[in-house]
Amino acid sequence: MTVNEERLYIVAYDIRHPKRWRRVFRIMQGYGEWLxxxxxxxxxSRERHAELIALLDGIIHHGEDHVVLLDLGLAERVVPRVVSLGKTFTPIEREPVIV
Known part of the structure; x- marks a missing residue:
């Protein structure tokens, strides 16, 4: 997958137990920017998206927790229309991935 094929996502979650919430939060820090x-x-990328879903799926309790991944479209083309009160919202820019 090329850089141009990366997609922009908003990920929101409601995790019932604080210990699981912290685990999900730490994982998410490695995949995106905290809003x-x-x-x-x-x-x-498609691969990182699948990897993130697999990691989250292994942590959450499906009867108690909820994770939503909203696909906003191709990252290079999407122009989010966002109303942001307080802090400024800026779409995440392409950054190198350190493995």
Whole structure:
């Protein structure tokens, strides 16, 4: 997948147990930019998207927790129409991935 094929996602989650919430939060820090409590903005290739889903799926309790990944479209083409009160919202830019 090329850089131009990365997609922009908003990931929001509601995790019932604080220990699981912290695990999800730490994972999300490696995949995107923290916007506010339990909400991240992520720029992901198809592979990183699948990897993130697999990691989250292994942590959450499906009867208690909820994770939503909103696909906003191709990262290089999307122009989010966002109303942001308080802090400024800026779409996440392409950054090198350190493995």
């Amino acid at each position: 506010q409590l339990s909400v991240f903005q992520c720029r992901l």
